[in-house]
Amino acid sequence: MSESNKKPTVATVWLDGCSGCHMSLLDLDERLITLAGLVDVLHSPVVDDKNFPARVDLTLVEGAVSSEEDYRKARMIRSRSACVLSLGDCAVTGNVPAMRNCFDREALFERAYVENASHPPEPQQRRMGLPVFGVPPLRPKAVPLHQVIKVDVYVPGCPPPADAIWFALCEILAGRTPSITEVTRFGL
């Protein structure tokens, strides 16, 4: 137990993305066993504990900052993480979630919840068609993570290949900044 406490701690977070980057992380396959020996994964969509730890050495963030919830999480992650890694194109560029940015939110809601609804609500019920309870408000624009908090390492790709994630993790654990464009790029 005391030995495992010396291992660097890692968290992974899923903001406005499709979870493809986390799928790519799982595509590390047998290297996951090696990784389990190198780090302690404290928090992740694939870990039971849903509370973000008070202090973590490295946090991998998938997805753009799109809602107030994403924004709050991003700020919290930064305050508790020694190193933040932008994982994948949504976190790095905004990518597909940012395609809504050229429309205002009202037009977007109209399109998603009224025009494209299989049973369009009556005009007087239109406001009821919009989800307002239990969902975080959408921010005006979906932005890359580094427009909200300081990011230390960027791993572009949609999703970044498992090999690129592995390369980045190994470099960071060795105390180096990965030359990431040697192994991945936007859209890969």
Added chain:
Amino acid sequence: MITQVASSVESLTLRINGKDVSCRAGDTILQAVRDNDMELPTLCWLEGLTVWGGCRLCMVEIAGSPKLHAACATACQEGMEVQTDSDRLHRYRRMIVELLLAERNHICSVCVSNGHCELQSLAQKLGIDHVRFAYRNPQLEVDNSHDRMRLDHNRCILCTRCVRVCAEVEGARTKDVKGRGVLAAIIHDLDQPWGESETCTSCGKCVNVCPTGALTHRGVAVGEMTKKLAFLPYLTLMREANP
């Protein structure tokens, strides 16, 4: 005959990145750089088209000049000392590509040219792993009116290769540029839908010279659009051989 030609062409000697190289009088710095197997990035320049000098990626340092010079538009001079790479040049090139990515909606992951795009591969080559500038996210049109080709303004970097190939090689002069600054856009004839153009011959040369996914064939899915550039050096060679 060959000796005669060789002796009639004046040659120059200059230094590029500390290496002595020779070139023909009238050659641009870009030609001299590439003839000597050195690298210099370009996006608007294309062999077989006139020089535009718009993308500013081929800027080089010339000893004795405080300004940077576009290698594609600067003729070599005897004794010139040229530097094609330095921290300053690399910084500017990165900035140019980042600004291009921020200006319009270049969503590589859902682009038909993903994996075959000169802008995307140049960004990777320059080590760009994120864009430091805020994305503009402009609302731009996709001209879907032509029955075989498509113009997506979201992916256009205004290199004007399409405008030049249409005027200089096809001779149709269908394409042009309207507006200024960030409002500039490629147009057809008098800014009408491409499909209604009376001058377009539907030759498809513009599609093949486009460095990004702005001009594409219709019916291609993400990553399927590959460009064929070989026709241009071939046509240039044939025209020079049979003036």
